[in-house]
Amino acid sequence: MDSITIKDIGRALNLSTSTVSRALRGSYEISAETKRLVVEYAERMNYRPNPIALSLKENRSRVLGVIVPQIANTFFSQAINGIEAVAYSRGYHVIIMQSHENYEREVITVQQAVDRKVDGLLISLSSETHEVAHLQTLHQKNFPIVLFDRVSNELDTPKIVADNFGGAFAATEHLIQRGRRRIAHIGIPIYMSISQERLAGYRAALEHYGLPYDETLVRHVGLGEHEMAPPVADLMAQATPPDAFFTASDRLALGCMAALRAQGVSIPEQVALIGFTNTTVANLLAPALSTVEQPAQGIGQLAAELLIERIERKQQAPPASTHKLPTRLFIRESSGPVSA
Amino acid sequence: MDSITIKDIGRALNLSTSTVSRALRGSYEISAETKRLVVEYAERMNYRPNPIALSLKENRSRVLGVIVPQIANTFFSQAINGIEAVAYSRGYHVIIMQSHENYEREVITVQQAVDRKVDGLLISLSSETHEVAHLQTLHQKNFPIVLFDRVSNELDTPKIVADNFGGAFAATEHLIQRGRRRIAHIGIPIYMSISQERLAGYRAALEHYGLPYDETLVRHVGLGEHEMAPPVADLMAQATPPDAFFTASDRLALGCMAALRAQGVSIPEQVALIGFTNTTVANLLAPALSTVEQPAQGIGQLAAELLIERIERKQQAPPASTHKLPTRLFIRESSGPVSA
DNA sequence: TTTTTTCACGCAATCGTTGCCGGGAACGTT
DNA sequence: AACGTTCCCGGCAACGATTGCGTGAAAAAA
Numbered sequence: 001m002d003s004i005t006i007k008d009i010g011r012a013l014n015l016s017t018s019t020v021s022r023a024l025r026g027s028y029e030i031s032a033e034t035k036r037l038v039v040e041y042a043e044r045m046n047y048r049p050n051p052i053a054l055s056l057k058e059n060r061s062r063v064l065g066v067i068v069p070q071i072a073n074t075f076f077s078q079a080i081n082g083i084e085a086v087a088y089s090r091g092y093h094v095i096i097m098q099s100h101e102n103y104e105r106e107v108i109t110v111q112q113a114v115d116r117k118v119d120g121l122l123i124s125l126s127s128e129t130h131e132v133a134h135l136q137t138l139h140q141k142n143f144p145i146v147l148f149d150r151v152s153n154e155l156d157t158p159k160i161v162a163d164n165f166g167g168a169f170a171a172t173e174h175l176i177q178r179g180r181r182r183i184a185h186i187g188i189p190i191y192m193s194i195s196q197e198r199l200a201g202y203r204a205a206l207e208h209y210g211l212p213y214d215e216t217l218v219r220h221v222g223l224g225e226h227e228m229a230p231p232v233a234d235l236m237a238q239a240t241p242p243d244a245f246f247t248a249s250d251r252l253a254l255g256c257m258a259a260l261r262a263q264g265v266s267i268p269e270q271v272a273l274i275g276f277t278n279t280t281v282a283n284l285l286a287p288a289l290s291t292v293e294q295p296a297q298g299i300g301q302l303a304a305e306l307l308i309e310r311i312e313r314k315q316q317a318p319p320a321s322t323h324k325l326p327t328r329l330f331i332r333e334s335s336g337p338v339s340a
Numbered sequence: 341m342d343s344i345t346i347k348d349i350g351r352a353l354n355l356s357t358s359t360v361s362r363a364l365r366g367s368y369e370i371s372a373e374t375k376r377l378v379v380e381y382a383e384r385m386n387y388r389p390n391p392i393a394l395s396l397k398e399n400r401s402r403v404l405g406v407i408v409p410q411i412a413n414t415f416f417s418q419a420i421n422g423i424e425a426v427a428y429s430r431g432y433h434v435i436i437m438q439s440h441e442n443y444e445r446e447v448i449t450v451q452q453a454v455d456r457k458v459d460g461l462l463i464s465l466s467s468e469t470h471e472v473a474h475l476q477t478l479h480q481k482n483f484p485i486v487l488f489d490r491v492s493n494e495l496d497t498p499k500i501v502a503d504n505f506g507g508a509f510a511a512t513e514h515l516i517q518r519g520r521r522r523i524a525h526i527g528i529p530i531y532m533s534i535s536q537e538r539l540a541g542y543r544a545a546l547e548h549y550g551l552p553y554d555e556t557l558v559r560h561v562g563l564g565e566h567e568m569a570p571p572v573a574d575l576m577a578q579a580t581p582p583d584a585f586f587t588a589s590d591r592l593a594l595g596c597m598a599a600l601r602a603q604g605v606s607i608p609e610q611v612a613l614i615g616f617t618n619t620t621v622a623n624l625l626a627p628a629l630s631t632v633e634q635p636a637q638g639i640g641q642l643a644a645e646l647l648i649e650r651i652e653r654k655q656q657a658p659p660a661s662t663h664k665l666p667t668r669l670f671i672r673e674s675s676g677p678v679s680a
Numbered sequence: 681t682t683t684t685t686t687c688a689c690g691c692a693a694t695c696g697t698t699g700c701c702g703g704g705a706a707c708g709t710t
Numbered sequence: 711a712a713c714g715t716t717c718c719c720g721g722c723a724a725c726g727a728t729t730g731c732g733t734g735a736a737a738a739a740a
Contacts, residue, residue, distance in 0.1 A: 003454075005726055016690045021728060031688060048455045052401065053726035055392045056695045071436075072417035080411060084438065093456060096411075096436045098424065115388050116433060254624050279621070284594050286626020345696055356720045361698060371718060393696035396725050684739070691732080702721085709714075 004045045013037055024049075055117065063093045064307060065113035065121045069101045069150070074278040075250060075296045076124065079148065082300025083122060090308050092119070101223060103128040110134050120144035120307045125152060127189050127223055144310045148303040151193045151322075158310070159322045160303045162294040164194050164276075167327030168201025169208075171246050171274045171292045174329060176209045178336045180244035180272050184217040184235050186228075186256060187248040195220070198248045198276060217242055221252070228255030229262065236263055236271075244272040244335075253277050253289060257334070268336035287333035295325045344385045353377055364389075395457060403433045404647060405453035405461045409441045409490070414590060414618040415636045416464065419488065422640025423462060430648050432459070441563060443468040450474050460484035460647045465492060467529050467563055484650045488643040491533045491662075498650070499662045500643045502634040504534050504616075507667030508541025508586070509548075511614045511632045514669060515584045516549045518676045520612050524557040524575050524582035526568075526596060528589050535560065538588045538616060557582055561592070568595030569602065576603055576611075584612040584675075593617050593629060597674070608676035627673035635665045 006024075010017045015034070023030045023038035024047075030038075041047075055061040064087050068076040080096060087094045095118060099106035106126045111134070113121055123135070123145065132152045139145050139157055148160040175183050185202045188195045199218070206213050216238065219231040235242055245260075247253045253275025257267065265271050267287055274290040275282070282289040302323055346364070350357045355378065363370045363378035364387075370378075381387075395401040404427050408416040420436060427434045435458060439446035446466045451474070453461055463475070463485065472492045479485055479497055488500040515523050525542045528535045539558070546553050556578065559571040575582055585600075587593045593615025597607065605611050607627055614630040615622070622629040642663055 006728095007726070017727075018691080018729075019689055021726095022689090025728085029688065034688080050396075050457070050726050051455060052392055052395045052457055053695090054728085056390075056396050056697095056725090057727060059695070061392065071411055071420060072414065074412065077412035077417060081438075093435065093452070095433065098421075112433070115391060117390070117392055254621055258624050281594055281619070281621050281625070284598050284625060285621070346698095347696070357696085358698075358721075359719055361696095362719085365698090369718060374718080390696050393725090394698085396695090397697055397699095399725075682740080684737100686737075687735090689733090689735105691730105693730090694728085696725105698724090700721105700723085703719090705717085705719105707714105707716080710712090 003050070004047050005050065006047075009038060009041055009045070009047060013041060059117075060119050060311075061117045062091060063095055063116070063118045064304065065116070065118035066094055066096045067099055067106065067109050067113065067121065067123045068096070069099050069124060069126050071096060071098060073250060074280060075149070075294060078278060078296035079124075079300035079303075082297035082302075083304040084300075086301050086304035086308070092308060099126040099129075101127045103130075107134045110138070114138065114143070120146070120311045122146050122148060122303050122307055124148050125150040125192070127192055130191055144307055146303050146307040146310070148299050149194060153193070156320045158303075158306045158320060160299050160306070161194070161197075161322065161324055162299060163324045163326050164197035165201040165204070166324075167276060167292040167294070167329070168198040168246070168248075169205045170201075170327070170329045171276065171290075172202045172205035173209070174290070174331065174335060175244045175246060175272055175274060176205065176211065178244075178272060178338065180336070181211060182214075182217065182240060182242045183211075183244040183246055184219070184242035185246050185248070186231060186252055187218070187220045188223060188252065190220045195248060202246055223249070223251065228252065228259045232256060232259035233263060236260075236265060242271065245274070247273070247275045250275070250277040250279050253291070254279070254285075257285065257289065268334050272336040273334040282330070283332060285334070290332045290335035291330045293328045293330055295327070298325050343390070344387050345390065346387075349378060349381055349385070349387060353381060399457075400459050400651075401457045402431060403435055403456070403458045404644065405456070405458035406434055406436045407439055407446065407449055407453065407461065407463045408436070409464060409466050410438050411436065414620060415489070415634060418618060418636035419464075419640035419643075422637035422642075423644040424640075425637075426641050426644035426648070432648060439466040439469075441467045443470075447474045450478070454478065454483070460486070460651045462486050462488060462643050462647055464488050465490040465532070467532060470531055484647055486643050486647040486650065488639050489534065493533070496660045498643075498646045498660060500639050500646070501534070501537075501662065501664055502639060503664045503666050504537035505541040505544070506664075507616060507632040507634070507669070508538040508588075509545045510541075510667070510669045511586050511616065511630075512542045512545035513549070514630070514671065514675060515586060515612055515614060516545065516551065518584075518612060518678065520584035520676070521551060522554075522557065522580060522582045523551075523584040523586055524559070526571060526585060526587045526592055527558070527560045528563055528592065530560045535588060542586055563589070563591065568592065568599045572596060572599035573603060576600075576605060582611065585614070587613070587615045590615070590617040590619050593631070594619070594625075597625065597629065608674050612676040613674040622670065623672060625674070630672045630675035631670045633668045633670055635667070638665050 006017050006020045010020045020038050023035045071077055084094050097109045099109055132154050145157045151159040203213050221227050245256055247256050267273050276292045278296050282291050346357050346360045350360045360378050363375045411417055424434050437449045439449055472494050485497045491499040543553050561567050587596050607613050616632045618636050622631050
């Protein structure tokens with residue numbers, strides 16, 4: 001790809017590259033006539049400044065790195081949409097990378113992003129990530145980082161999350177108001193921030209309504225839905241099996257539904273079900289799945305805005321604020337009819 | 341971010357930058373001792389070559405541009421996974437961009453990718469794209485482009501697609517073998533390559549089994565599932581309504597299912613349904629959705645392989661071959677029981 | 681006419697890296 | 711002793727763009 005450079009323009013017009021550069025940037029010390037000539041020629045030849053050369057000189061790339069556990073996930077792809085929209089409108093490009101829920105890959109990916117000289121990093125931690133030394137080092141070097149969704153307390157950066165506690169509280173409350181009393185909770189790996197918050201919300205709702213918190217009703221599993229059958233079977237085999245399930249993620253709700261169906265359990269008659277998910281097909285399932293929906297796009301937007309602000313405000317001292325965005329409760333069939 | 345450079349190393353070790361550079365690259369004309377010194381120091385200081393400087397010098401970025409209509413789509417995110425896997429294993433990075441099914445944005449996005457000096461482009465055309473002048477120009481300048489999934493005949497580049505004809509044929513054949521005779525087809529915008537091929541496969545299967553091709557049974561709609569109710573209602577209002585639907589995309593199948601359910605039509609008793617989709621929840625729907633599944637990841641992998649090959653083989657003359665990958669028929673409940 | 685000011689532009693350095701050329705030292709060959 | 715090799719390494723230039731500084735010439739002021 002032989003694109004035209006400032007040098008080519010200079011040669012063609014018998015001007016120095018400096019003059020061309022200044023003409024294009026509208027410097028006052030270039031005559032109107034020369035400017036016109038240069039601008040016209042550049043236009044005609046479809047000149048585009050080489051962003052790589054600029055990056056080298058200015059030591060910035062106008063690229064944001066986004067690292068998510070996986071993009072084949074409604075929540076993350078919606079969040080990425082939000083990030084992209086903000087980034088592009090502010091002249092940044094976005095480079096999307098996946099950690100594939102793997103700690104080592106996350107570390108490598110972060111390193112690669114930094115090598116590529118991204119101006120900042122937006123990260124949602126992998127489910128395997130307990131330790132954040134790889135980010136801590138960067139953060140201490142004053143490298144702009146914003147965490148979203150899956151965050152870490154050990155990192156003193158801005159964080160954007162959904163109101164996981166509130167969403168879980170609302171979901172549990174909803175089940176209670178539908179007359180359910182033995183509400184099981186299936187969560188994702190417990191060391192994840194979102195997992196803990198959702199568990200806390202569930203527990204708080206139980207307490208608020210005077211229901212006991214029963215540890216035997218709580219399970220934490222991996223992220224693949226294929227792992228759902230055993231815990232569900234286990235729960236249903238209890239002396240007094242649960243009459244409701246509150247699951248903590250996109251895939252868990254679907255996996256749980258499949259497992260229950262496989263067990264011949266009727267939803268919502270026998271067991272009510274509500275998920276914490278952004279899947280777009282919730283209303284097409286049978287029964288239509290009640291969910292707590294997260295403002296994925298809004299999370300992405302806010303994260304990108306904060307990151308760009310942090311990048312462009314050269315000063316140190318990131319605010320390190322945590323932004324909590326409200327969730328929405330979507331009541332459909334799976335959580336059962338209004339109880340008599 | 342103050343990363344260490346080759347110059348810093350030179351200063352610290354009292355060597356010229358050229359020597360350091362050569363030492364790091366293991367050049368034969370540097371003494372073993374010096375090499376050791378340099379490599380050790382570089383290691384210790386965690387030196388990383390600046391890829392931007394390299395890009396500028398070598399006029400290549402080791403970045404592949406991927407442009408898809410949207411990432412929040414199972415097929416595309418799977419394809420991207422395939423692309424990524426191949427790219428990273430061969431030392432390339434991937435920059436993902438979305439056209440949002442919009443022609444103008446596609447044009448702009450292509451331009452931005454080129455400005456960013458990606459080494460090559462992997463594109464699946466937006467549904468609005470009838471004209472490919474923006475790609476034709478690039479292609480003629482010998483810029484590496486590979487099309488996948490949504491391709492164009494007007495572009496003489498390598499193309500990777502699913503066997504849309506075969507998949508559609510198999511789906512239609514399956515419905516026929518289940519005893520269905522009035523099979524409706526709902527497709528996406530007809531000027532898209534995949535749309536035409538799927539229609540052709542549907543038609544060929546009808547002919548092969550001696551069924552008439554009835555134009556009134558065929559509809560083409562936009563890509564949003566919210567537009568599904570009218571055509572479905574329209575079809576079901578016919579004197580002899582269809583006894584089966586074959587839909588041509590991820591969202592159509594789901595939208596169609598919702599529309600049929602809203603109409604009170606029972607699936608598969610009254611109307612059998614089969615989709616052309618990669619959605620992971622097909623088996624969780626009620627009834628479980630029969631589908632034709634595309635090798636999304638394989639398509640991505642092959643596309644990336646061909647692009648990289650094209651990039652690294654400096655020669656001109658891209659093969660311009662079209663690669664057709666087989667689809668798989670997944671028979672579930674929605675296409676009905678074996679007919680008596 | 682001479683001096684000063686203004687205008688319009690060129691030179692060169694810079695960013696990090698590598699390719700090309702050249703050059704000094706040590707050694708071997710006549 | 712003179713010359714050629716080989717081994718190691720440094721200097722310069724270049725990739726594309728920006729920018730501080732310098733400079734020539736013309737215009738304005740003296």
